[in-house]
Amino acid sequence: MKPLDDERIARIRTEFPMLRKNPLMQGKRFCYLDTAATALKPDCVIAAQDSYYQTWTANTHRGDYDLGHEADVRYQRARQTVADFIGAASADEISFTSGCTEAINRVAQGLFSWIQPGDEIITDRAEHASNILPWFRLARLRGAKVVFADLDERGSLTPEAVRRVLTPKTKILAFARITNVLGSVNDARALCALAREAGILSLVDAAQSVACETTRVEEIGCDFLCFSGHKMYGPTGIGVLYGRRQALELLDPPTVGGGMNARFYPSGDYTLEDLPLRFEAGTQNIAGAAGLAQACRFVEEIGADAIGAWERQLKQLARARIEGAPGVRVLNPDSPTGILTFIVDGVPAQDEGTLLNSKGICVRSGLHCAKILPLVPKTGTVRASFGVYSDRHDAEQLAEAIVKGGDILDAYFA
Amino acid sequence: MPISLDQQMMREIIMDHYESPENRRQPERDMLSAHMDSASCIDDITVGVRLDEQGRVADCCWEGTCCVISTAATSIATELVKGKSLDQIEALYGDYCAMLQGREYDPAPLGEAVAFANTGRQPSRIGCATIGFRGILSCLKKGE
Ligand SMILES: Cc1ncc(COP(=O)(O)O)c(C=O)c1O
Numbered sequence: 001m002k003p004l005d006d007e008r009i010a011r012i013r014t015e016f017p018m019l020r021k022n023p024l025m026q027g028k029r030f031c032y033l034d035t036a037a038t039a040l041k042p043d044c045v046i047a048a049q050d051s052y053y054q055t056w057t058a059n060t061h062r063g064d065y066d067l068g069h070e071a072d073v074r075y076q077r078a079r080q081t082v083a084d085f086i087g088a089a090s091a092d093e094i095s096f097t098s099g100c101t102e103a104i105n106r107v108a109q110g111l112f113s114w115i116q117p118g119d120e121i122i123t124d125r126a127e128h129a130s131n132i133l134p135w136f137r138l139a140r141l142r143g144a145k146v147v148f149a150d151l152d153e154r155g156s157l158t159p160e161a162v163r164r165v166l167t168p169k170t171k172i173l174a175f176a177r178i179t180n181v182l183g184s185v186n187d188a189r190a191l192c193a194l195a196r197e198a199g200i201l202s203l204v205d206a207a208q209s210v211a212c213e214t215t216r217v218e219e220i221g222c223d224f225l226c227f228s229g230h231k232m233y234g235p236t237g238i239g240v241l242y243g244r245r246q247a248l249e250l251l252d253p254p255t256v257g258g259g260m261n262a263r264f265y266p267s268g269d270y271t272l273e274d275l276p277l278r279f280e281a282g283t284q285n286i287a288g289a290a291g292l293a294q295a296c297r298f299v300e301e302i303g304a305d306a307i308g309a310w311e312r313q314l315k316q317l318a319r320a321r322i323e324g325a326p327g328v329r330v331l332n333p334d335s336p337t338g339i340l341t342f343i344v345d346g347v348p349a350q351d352e353g354t355l356l357n358s359k360g361i362c363v364r365s366g367l368h369c370a371k372i373l374p375l376v377p378k379t380g381t382v383r384a385s386f387g388v389y390s391d392r393h394d395a396e397q398l399a400e401a402i403v404k405g406g407d408i409l410d411a412y413f414a
Numbered sequence: 415m416p417i418s419l420d421q422q423m424m425r426e427i428i429m430d431h432y433e434s435p436e437n438r439r440q441p442e443r444d445m446l447s448a449h450m451d452s453a454s455c456i457d458d459i460t461v462g463v464r465l466d467e468q469g470r471v472a473d474c475c476w477e478g479t480c481c482v483i484s485t486a487a488t489s490i491a492t493e494l495v496k497g498k499s500l501d502q503i504e505a506l507y508g509d510y511c512a513m514l515q516g517r518e519y520d521p522a523p524l525g526e527a528v529a530f531a532n533t534g535r536q537p538s539r540i541g542c543a544t545i546g547f548r549g550i551l552s553c554l555k556k557g558e
Contacts, residue, residue, distance in 0.1 A: 348481035350455055354536045366455045378479045380456040408482055409428060412532040413421045 001303035004310040006392060012302070013389045015042040028360025031397045035387030036180055036208060036339055037364050038230045041291075042298055049235050049291030059283055061259060075286055078293035079276075085296035086206075086225065087216035088242055095248075095276035096289050099239035100207040101130040103226035104174070106241050106279060107203055108134035110251025111172070117143035121172045122165055124149050124157045126179040131205045135174060144171075154335065155184040159194045166194075172201045178208035181367075181376060181383065182332040183339025192221040201247060207231055211299055211388070212308035212338060223247035229288065233388070234295030238288030241279065248275050257281040302388060311338025311386040314395040318384065321399035328402060331381060338386035340398075344405065349380030351408040356382070358411035359401045419528060427529035431486035436493050437475040445473070446553040450545050457484050457542065461492075461549030465557055471495045471503070474550060483530075483539050488546025490526045500554045507547050514540050 002008075013019050018040040022030045032040060052074075058067035060075045076091065083091040097103040115121075121135045125148050132146070139146045147170075149161040157175050173195045177188045188204050195202035203224040206215060211232035217225050224247060229238040243251070253260055253272065260281040264270035272278040299307065315338050322328050327345035344352050353365030366380040384398055406414075419427075441447045441462020451458040459478030466472040474492040495503050502523075510527055512519035514534050521528050533543045 348456060350457075350481040350539075350542065351483065354483075354539055357536060357538070378456065378458075379481075407425070409425045411536050413425055 001306045004302070004306050004388075009310070009389065009391045012042075013391065015044070016040045016389050017043060017046070019389060025360045025362070026358050028358075029393070029397060031359075031361040031394050033384040033386065033390065033394060033398060034362045034364050035390070036183075036231070036383065036385030038236070039211065039233045039387050040389060041233055041235065041295075044298055045234055045291050045294045048294035049287045052287035052290050060286060061277075071286060075284070075289055078289040081293035081296050082240055083242075085215070085300065086210070086240075086242055087218050089218065090245070092275045093242055093245060093248065095241045095243075095279040096284055096292075097226075097239040097241050097279075098237055098285065099230070100205065100226045100228040101239075103224075103239050103241035104131055104203065104205065105134045106254055107224050107226070107243070107251060108138045109254035111138065111201075112142065113252060114250050115142050115144050115171055118169055119144040119171045120165075120167060120169045121146050121174065122149050122162055122170055123147075123174045124151055124161075126151055126155050126157070126181065126184065127174070127176055128180050128205065128207070130207075131174055131176060131203075135172070145169075151184075155179060155182040155332070157186045157191065159187070159190045162191060162194055166198055166200075170198065170200050172203065174203040174205070176205040176208065178206075178212075178337055178339075180208050180339075181381065182341055183208070183335040183337035183385075184332065185336055188220045188222065192223075195223075196221060201250075208337070208339075210304070212304060212311055214304045217242055229292040229295060232295050233298055235285075235288045235291035238285045238292045240292075245275065248279075251279070253278045253281065255279075255281040259283070299388075307388045308338070310388070311390065312336055314338060314386045314390050314392070315340045317392065318395040318399045321396070322402045325403040325405075327405070331376075338390075340384045340386075341381050342384075342402070343377060343379070343381050344402070347408055349382050351411075352382050354411045355406065355408045356398070356401055358414070359397070361398055361401055363398075421532075424529040424531070427490075427526050428482070428486040431489040431526075432482045435485055435489035437489065438477060439475045440477045441475055445475075446557045448549045448552040448556070450478075450549045450552075452541065452545075455542070456481060457545055459484070459488065459545065459549065461488070461546065461553055463495075463550060463553035463557070465554075468499070469557070470497055470499050471550075471554075472497075476546060476549065480545065481542055483533065484542040484545045487527070487530060487543045488549070490529070491546035491550060494525055494527060495550055500551075500558070503547075503551065503554065507544075507551065510547065511544065514543055 058071040079091040079094050083094045135146050147165050149165045192202040201223045204222045206227040210227045225242040230236040260278045262271040331341045349365035363384045365382045445462035445464050447462045449460050457480040461476045464473040506523045509519040530543045
């Protein structure tokens with residue numbers, strides 16, 4: 001894959017209406033560094049999503065007319081595109097969700113009858129709330145237990161740490177490929193291999209990784225993999241649950257209704273549709289699926305690995321410039337991702353975030369939905385995250401604003 | 415006093431209250447109290463209020479972790495409400511919110527709180543400037 005360079009990025013930037021239409025924020029150059037929260041969307045994704053409303057509106061698996069058929073074909077094609085994007089063996093292993101959060105919940109809720117009192121679920125403290133609370137709830141409802149494996153000094157989960165808490169009662173291992181606060185990377189292959197060897201289910205939260213590295217579920221060897229469209233340049237309100245066929249068969253569909261049943265009877269009995277339709281009760285986000293499929297093509301054309309390498313380069317550029325500035329502390333200097341997490345001594349993260357806002361820079365401050373991560377101070381952290389449209393100016397604008405610092409009240413008075 | 419405040423004075427009021435906040439102590443058990451936190455930010459405070467026989471605020475305090483704006487605004491709010499009734503505090507809060515949202519307001523009852531007149535320039539921070547007041551009002555509603 002061709003590495004990205006300044007020239008290519010400049011061209012990519014022209015494809016993003018948010019960048020074309022918002023040259024300024026707070027009177028300063030608009031500098032969007034919150035891609036880890038949600039990515040901006042390129043024209044092609046917006047057009048693909050819009051095309052459903054403009055030219056092929058119809059409900060899926062219901063119509064006898066041409067448009068209904070076309071909607072079916074396009075929706076199924078979107079599923080196939082997603083399957084190819086993550087290297088799934090079959091489109092039947094892909095079900096659409098509203099996002100990563102719903103995908104993880106679909107698994108946790110779906111395992112309600114499978115999990116038994118006393119069973120254990122292993123995760124870690126660097127996970128997003130969306131990969132902890134579904135397990136907390138499952139554990140509470142079923143008398144099971146969530147066990148946190150230790151993180152290493154970089155905030156990563158290692159197979160050794162998992163091994164230390166693995167017991168005969170362990171049933172599930174759930175972790176992120178890339179964590180959202182520190183951008184630490186977990187060796188998903190090794191962790192899933194361990195899970196397989198132990199005979200337990202593995203779930204990979206790929207929300208932060210699908211847009212910045214090639215994902216191959218067969219090579220990772222996971223049972224489930226979840227992600228959102230909106231963090232990979234796709235629309236909001238659409239996400240994906242991938243599951244190996246045998247793993248998906250364990251799940252009870254948490255939502256029932258139209259489209260997911262094969263037959264039902266006055267007696268109260270019903271039979272389920274085949275995979276993956278049984279997980280898609282009710283009319284689905286058809287436009288979103290079309291947008292997401294286009295986002296997969298967008299990322300593939302540029303190359304997820306090339307995007308990741310570019311983001312790392314910008315992160316290191318900004319890091320090198322801010323490290324050593326008085327009071328500035330980078331919490332994840334070596335995490336190999338486009339996420340730069342830092343604090344400024346004596347400045348609560350939110351106030352730093354507002355100061356940066358006043359300089360045109362969008363970052364995220366606070367606890368980032370990871371409220372039990374030991375490395376994060378109570379006053380929060382500031383996270384800047386790069387994307388495929390981020391350029392050198394963005395890294396420099398950020399670094400300059402951090403280094404220059406200034407009175408945080410300048411945001412209100414200057 | 416407040417109308418003539420210049421920007422330097424406003425900054426100083428905010429920084430003074432941030433660096434040495436008023437009434438920052440753990441609410442006592444017998445106080446009306448409210449825990450205020452938010453999913454989206456670091457603010458996590460507990461506000462306590464004690465009423466006198468006439469239902470006016472006899473004592474008000476707070477404790478917790480929060481940012482510069484919420485620390486200073488909560489410090490000022492806990493001072494401002496002392497001796498006031500729920501109605502008076504609601505009226506005062508109405509003026510305060512109007513100020514934050516750039517609407518017309520009466521600065522007279524706001525005292526040092528007028529230092530936050532510019533906070534609306536950073537709309538995402540209006541929640542910080544009001545967290546203390548919202549906590550106090552929620553205590554008072556519990557006391558009704
Ligand atoms: C690692 C991780 N997991 C899960 C999520 C939840 O994603 P969504 O809000 O799109 O469902 C996020 C989003 O912030 C995330 O970063």
